[in-house]
Amino acid sequence: MSATENGLVTVRVTVNGRAYERAVEPRKALSDFIREDLGLTGTHVACEHGFCGVCNILLDGQTVRSCLMFAVQVDGHAIETVESLASPDGTLSPLQQAFNDHAGLQCGYCTPGMLMTAKEHLDRHPDGGTDEEIREAIAGVLCRCTGYQQIIESIRAAATTGKGA
Amino acid sequence: MKPAPFAYHAPTALDEALALLAAEPEARLLAGGQSLVPRMRLRVEKPAVVIDLNRVEGLDGIAVDGGAVTVGALVRQQALVDDEAVFRAHPLIRLAGSHAGFHTTRHRGTVGGSIAFAAPWAELSATAITLGATITARSSAGERAIAAGDFFLGPHQTALAAGEMVTQVRFPAADAGTGFGFHEASPRWRDYATAAASASITVRDGAVADARLTLLRAAPAPLQVDAASILAGRAVDEAAIADVVAALDGIDPPDDVEASGRHRARLARTLTERALADAWANAKEAAA
Numbered sequence: 111m112s113a114t115e116n117g118l119v120t121v122r123v124t125v126n127g128r129a130y131e132r133a134v135e136p137r138k139a140l141s142d143f144i145r146e147d148l149g150l151t152g153t154h155v156a157c158e159h160g161f162c163g164v165c166n167i168l169l170d171g172q173t174v175r176s177c178l179m180f181a182v183q184v185d186g187h188a189i190e191t192v193e194s195l196a197s198p199d200g201t202l203s204p205l206q207q208a209f210n211d212h213a214g215l216q217c218g219y220c221t222p223g224m225l226m227t228a229k230e231h232l233d234r235h236p237d238g239g240t241d242e243e244i245r246e247a248i249a250g251v252l253c254r255c256t257g258y259q260q261i262i263e264s265i266r267a268a269a270t271t272g273k274g275a
Numbered sequence: 276m277k278p279a280p281f282a283y284h285a286p287t288a289l290d291e292a293l294a295l296l297a298a299e300p301e302a303r304l305l306a307g308g309q310s311l312v313p314r315m316r317l318r319v320e321k322p323a324v325v326i327d328l329n330r331v332e333g334l335d336g337i338a339v340d341g342g343a344v345t346v347g348a349l350v351r352q353q354a355l356v357d358d359e360a361v362f363r364a365h366p367l368i369r370l371a372g373s374h375a376g377f378h379t380t381r382h383r384g385t386v387g388g389s390i391a392f393a394a395p396w397a398e399l400s401a402t403a404i405t406l407g408a409t410i411t412a413r414s415s416a417g418e419r420a421i422a423a424g425d426f427f428l429g430p431h432q433t434a435l436a437a438g439e440m441v442t443q444v445r446f447p448a449a450d451a452g453t454g455f456g457f458h459e460a461s462p463r464w465r466d467y468a469t470a471a472a473s474a475s476i477t478v479r480d481g482a483v484a485d486a487r488l489t490l491l492r493a494a495p496a497p498l499q500v501d502a503a504s505i506l507a508g509r510a511v512d513e514a515a516i517a518d519v520v521a522a523l524d525g526i527d528p529p530d531d532v533e534a535s536g537r538h539r540a541r542l543a544r545t546l547t548e549r550a551l552a553d554a555w556a557n558a559k560e561a562a563a
Contacts, residue, residue: 172353
């Protein structure tokens with residue numbers, strides 16, 4: 111991280127395995143940086159105040175709300191976004207396929223945050239854990255369509271395929 | 276909304292951070308950002324200077340020594356809750372701490388940030404008081420220790436002076452035969468607490484030797500109830516619990532958009548009953 115002449119700060123970050131370097135204003139949210147500066151619009155922003163979890167991404171392997179971090183803070187770190195899940199040829203990951211098969215989404219707006227949060231849960235509980243653990247894991251992500259039951263079934267299904275996230 | 280522009284500093288040494296804070300007393304310290312950043316986005320706060328503590332070295336350690344737990348201010352809440360040695364020394368920290376936000380916010384949210392922000396619903400504030408923790412406050416002029424029981428003065432009001440920051444929270448070892456209880460009521464699972472009760476009871480020779488009870492949202496600041504004087508020498512049966520609940524008659528929680536004061540007062544009584552019953556059961560088990 112280094113300051114430039116016009117008040118911008120240079121950020122070097124690895125996103126989905128690829129290195130990026132950009133100059134940003136310190137107040138630029140990480141969520142806006144990912145979408146606007148890197149062009150990775152899979153990460154959605156909804157409330158932008160940390161309530162909804164839709165913008166959840168993985169920072170160094172842990173979920174964080176990307177709207178509650180500034181881009182300057184991720185200099186030297188590694189991020190994974192929803193774009194990291196599917197294969198380059200477009201084949202869905204087992205988790206994404208399970209959401210598709212079990213109606214784990216309707217409008218799709220919360221889905222990127224839900225998927226990254228579910229991925230973290232499955233990375234830690236390859237067998238899916240208990241239903242209560244799944245509910246606890248996604249408690250911080252709001253979905254206004256599904257009623258959550260199908261999301262829980264999707265995560266359970268992804269676990270039972272034995273392929274994880 | 277987007278935050279207003281600010282000058283950004285990311286010191287790597289504590290002395291550097293404290294010197295910046297001394298030079299800019301109105302600067303805001305950015306730790307986990309789970310409370311500060313929403314306030315900046317709402318523009319409730321428009322700091323001209325933000326000092327990011329996340330690159331400061333030496334503030335993220337957890338040490339457990341003879342049952343005492345020392346936690347650096349920058350320790351993430353999830354790391355504290357997950358730590359097995361911390362859990363063995365003070366089960367209350369996991370019991371109450373896992374109610375603080377969600378996994379995702381606890382990955383960023385820090386122990387020192389929660390303490391310094393002093394939100395009226397903060398489970399870690401009540402935990403620190405109930406466990407008799409000591410908070411270390413440091414400025415460029417030096418360091419002082421503040422008892423958690425004297426630290427929280429009101430909503431977002433603490434004993435910290437301008438230029439001071441929280442650097443450490445130390446929870447002393449629990450006495451033998453101590454048990455804990457924590458109960459919280461919230462409108463939705465894992466939402467902000469409408470009310471909460473945190474209790475600690477130490478049993479000796481089958482009776483209460485010490486007891487602490489801290490209530491959240493029963494008053495503007497965490498409320499410390501003198502349960503020890505009511506329970507000392509007794510068994511914690513229904514009558515004993517009723518005596519502690521009777522001591523809550525005078526509480527008058529403020530009304531707000533989430534709940535009436537009357538509702539919060541009723542919750543305080545019920546949660547007190549549950550927290551004391553749990554603490555007593557756990558203490559007897561610990562003493563056995």
